[in-house]
Amino acid sequence: MDRLNTLLDHNRAFVESREYEQYKTDKFPGKGLAVLACMDARLVELLPKAMGLKNGDAKLIKNAGALITHPWGSVMRSLIVAVYELRADEICVVAHRDCGMRAIDPKHILDHAVERGIPEETIATLRNAGIDLDNWLKGFDNVSDSVRHSVQTIRNHPLMPKDIPVHGLVIHPSTGRLEVIINGYGEESHTAA
Ligand SMILES: [Zn+2]
Structure with a gap:
């Protein structure tokens, strides 16, 4: 059976057995949190468990590297919507050790694109059209610096209210241990890069 049908078979059983009932909640985050995290597969269950979050507790935004590449892109818009319309009043940026976006090589990605028929x-x-592919595809060299940059982008955004604490964290993808890079209540933590 292909992946989609495997997934749909599971889904039918899930709904029929009313397994969803244990997840019932509403759209407002019970803990008032919006979390921007990396899409890394190791964090699917580990990140919420390690942060003590269950269904309904937080707005969770994910992308490659927990990055905000543009102040007017969809990540920043999601955070703005979470704050103004969905009662989030605190933000956590959660990057992680051993991230695939660290030192990623745009040339490799484009070589692979050519190999795949582009x-x-x-x-x-x-x-030639002016799209800076190398800059668009690049990740970061240092995870702590990347988290600081994302936190600053959120804090300095002209539409973000100044009373929203924005924390910068790095999670270990095996143990779930969190390191504080920026304490959004006002102290900077000097942890290793
Ligand atoms: Zn990652």
Whole structure:
């Protein structure tokens, strides 16, 4: 059976057995939190468990690297909506050790794209159109610096209210241990890079 049908079979059983009842909640985060985290597969269950979050506790936004690449992109918009419309009143940026976005090489990604059938001319056309592919695809060199940068982008956003604490954390992808990089209540923690 293919993946979609495996998933749909599971889904039918899940709904029929009313397994969903244990997850019933509403759209407002019970703990008032919005969390921006990495999409790493190791964090699917580990991150909420390690942070003591259950269904309904937080707005969870995920992408590669827990990055905010643009102040007017969809991540920042999600945080703004979470704060103004969904009663989030505290934000955590949670990156992690051993992240795939650390020291990622845009050239490798584009080489793989060509291997998978994307014409070299397409890449050249995008570059000629002024799309900075290398900058767009690059991750970060240092996870702590990346978290600081994301926290600053949120704090300094002209539409983000100043009374929202924004914390910067790094989670260990095996143990779930959290390191505080920025304490959003006002203290900076000097942990290793
Ligand atoms: Zn990651």
